[in-house]
Amino acid sequence: MITLQNLEKTYGETRALKGISFSISKGEVVGLLGPNGAGKTTAIKIIVGYLLPTAGSATVAGFDVVSHPLEVQERIGYLPENAPLYLDMLAQEYLDFMADMRGLDARTRAIRLARVVEECAIQPVLTRPLGQLSKGYRQRVGLAAALLHDPQILVLDEPTTGLDPNQIAEVRHLVRRMGSTKTVILSTHILSEVEATCDRAVILIDGRVRADASLAEITRSSVQVVTLSARDPVAARHDLEGLRGVIAVDETDRGDGFHTFRLHLEGDGEIGEAVGELARERGWRLRELRRDDRSLEQVFRELTDTAAGEEWAPKAESSPGEAETWAPSSPIA
16 A cells, blocks of 8 residues: 655755655554654655655555545545644534545545544534644544545644643544554554554664564564462473473562572574473473563663664564664564
8 A cells, every 4th residue: 555665865964764655455444653854744745745855665555645646645644743724714614625525526525524523533523623623633633624525535733732631642543543444654653542442563663674574573582571489499390491492581580489580582482382291291380471572661761772783672672783673573473
């Protein structure tokens, strides 16, 4: 649905995008995540045809954003960080104006206006001037305008900026509903935003793609945590080190008769069944067996701390590489 290939954007001496590449398939809800200044908004503006790339290409539904901008914009609904509203207009007048701009005929206009008013829950404010609305309602009206022409793709740039917690929850719920029928790109620097609404994350840092995978894959660890009680903890550690796929074991004495072992695995395999079988054979009391997955915040911090040009991996298990983009090396078991 959307494909970026070696996309670059330069403002004078500043390289905002440094050759980013990723694609988004139909029906995906993707979070474009990164710190302030990472290049998220620049990438979004190129996708919607607001900016031209310095180099590389971007296509939307098979149309190049440079050579076929109108075809691209017909298929995209775009809500910028600050919705471009005419504050002296009533909400209803603004939506009518946007329907005129989109060239909707009378029948389509009536159907779509009724639909977006219901979807965005803005019926109570239709007859009020936009300048008198709260930030939350302005965002909703802006989203309704973006949805008027029933686009295949919805692009949202920091949609919850300035909203209170209740308004944030409402916008998230709306994004999730939109994701059931549309391709959605959500640009944000708020990690919880991505966790609450997206299936996949593309993380930009310093104008480069540093990670691109599902949330489960990005946060997945190759460390298994095993907490058990054994008569001979030294022998237990030796047995665990001998399991297939285990490359190292760290041990912590919990002081209550139980020991916690962190099993560093080769690759992304699962050894829960093997550990369980070994515990039965040895007569261990098994208290805990889990994968030591990280939060999205931990991954994000690791990525931002990693030097440019290094391949991302959990700090305790990685060594520098040459690739700029991290992706899982094998499918999730």
